[in-house]
Amino acid sequence: MVTIKDIAQRAGVAKSTVSRYLNNGSVSQKTRTKLDELVKETGYTPNTFARSLKANKTNMIGVIIPRLNSASTNEVLNGIDEKARENGYELIITNANQDRERELSNIQTLVKQRVEGIILLAREITDSHQSLIQEANLPFLVLGQRAESIHSIAYADYEAGQKIGRYAIELGHKSFLFFGVSEQDKAVGLERKQGFMDSLEEEKDISVEIIETSFSKRIAYQDALKVLPNTSASYIVCATDNIAIAVLKAAIELNYAVPEDFSISGFGGYEETDYVQPSITTMSYPYKDMGIQAVEFITELIDGTEIPYETLLQNELVVKNSTKAKRKA
Amino acid sequence: MVTIKDIAQRAGVAKSTVSRYLNNGSVSQKTRTKLDELVKETGYTPNTFARSLKANKTNMIGVIIPRLNSASTNEVLNGIDEKARENGYELIITNANQDRERELSNIQTLVKQRVEGIILLAREITDSHQSLIQEANLPFLVLGQRAESIHSIAYADYEAGQKIGRYAIELGHKSFLFFGVSEQDKAVGLERKQGFMDSLEEEKDISVEIIETSFSKRIAYQDALKVLPNTSASYIVCATDNIAIAVLKAAIELNYAVPEDFSISGFGGYEETDYVQPSITTMSYPYKDMGIQAVEFITELIDGTEIPYETLLQNELVVKNSTKAKRKA
């Protein structure tokens, strides 16, 4: 590998001159030309480590994702990727594979790699997270969950829940089945449900049955096969699009008609909801925007600019063919 | 940030002693205990850059993926991630976003980052790739495409095409519609099609209509809306599962019955094919295994071990509900 020393020697100048040439300037036209040639000829590129070592700056942002095969994660990553590139940062993406221990160890790994900031796509923020983050003493941004005393960007999940509730009420539904996930996930498990429940508050003659299932399509599908035959609901609220897709599959296999027998809606706005029969009504989430916003924020944090501790991103209802007005009894 | 010098001073020993303590050994019990304490107390971690600088070793593998929101990419990454972790490598994942220029620039970025090897999930290998890879002079592994004089792991796409063809023939189909993609993608665009076509060779009274569409569901869907009303085919071969899903959607919206009016099959084995109605017959691909295999190979290349230039991974037919025997005319 050719180094700055080699270049300097061959050009007959000092290392420092080459360094100046590479960075700001103040080099005579003559040496500049000479160095241009040599760099081209040798294909010289400065060693990033040597640079980072001295500069104490790595130009890298660490990203921790909960799992790889998730459409929402990918969209967020897409936004992060695009914006990071634009801002001149390299990304180190690490996968926690839904394992809390691994998430923590990923934080440490990134700290060791001397990233300048960390973006965490979160499921849940525990005390271990809190203390590790304090300790790391790095710009840190949590996405998708609100977190005390850590900067975060989250979706307006509570409001999203409300919007679905109000929409269903408008359609005349009274009897609901809610497929949710564990409340450990505050945003998805708690806030969406809470928003939905609160939106029904002032209505009369409402019944709601709540089932806790999983993010996994397979498990949600199995749960739905068991639950659907015994429900009196006319509207099924699913806390994620994946759950909605799984419930739809179960409903059809049990020979129900959707939306005639059940209306079904999800949360997420996944493309996949367009490609099942019927297409599924859902709350669309600004995933990519979140990624973009995240890089903007982390950049500001790195630069020492103040940003709000909590940012909420709104989402909107997309009505498709899996929901319809309740027929008059 | 606390450095090795700080530790050395506080322990009253030389830097080199601390370094020895951190690495191999040959340190007296007394200093070892002392240093244990100090490291714990200060939370010292060695600076990766300083280390890499001297060692000329980074323990990092670079991965280039064509795009983020792809189920197959994610599965492969999953395997890579798992195995890399096991082998003690860090991953730098970069996204080329389907842009050839960006793919090339990603290679350069990774080379600058001094990764020890690069894994490229490829769509197409051009001459620019070839020369850049030569120049980089790093262990390099291409996944998903065969590439001349570069190590590669690919799927047995030709054979996969044949298997689908033979299966359809067995079901008694004679008239086919093939939704393919550009031949620039050798594996998906060319080999799958070629395998399929060759498998029909010895049959009589066969008709095949070939449509070139896109990897994008949206575009494939639009193409299908145009083509389906005018086809006489009874079996539709789609070069990817995404295309199959899009074609199925179009078929249903045009009021065809699947598989009664058309049998439809895809390639890929995506989970999503289970969640549409009807579920789609497909060739399953060992994505995760490829990721695992890839890390094994790149590790061996880094260590200087010889590996075969070309490795082919087999895939198998998974019959679901979107295909059935042709009814006798």
Next chain:
DNA sequence: CAAATAAAAGGAACCGGTTCTAATTCTATT
């Protein structure tokens, strides 16, 4: 044309580690 000033270049120190060699200390042996 000499002196003052600006521009360019050189040299050394440093970033935070590792490694090699030489020096010191400890242990065992006679």
Next chain:
DNA sequence: AATAGAATTAGAACCGGTTCCTTTTATTTG
């Protein structure tokens, strides 16, 4: 107790850059 040999340790050099300070060279000005 003297000495050989092994185990530890210190110190310097180095990895490949950047940066600060000093010196040299070029340019301008009176």
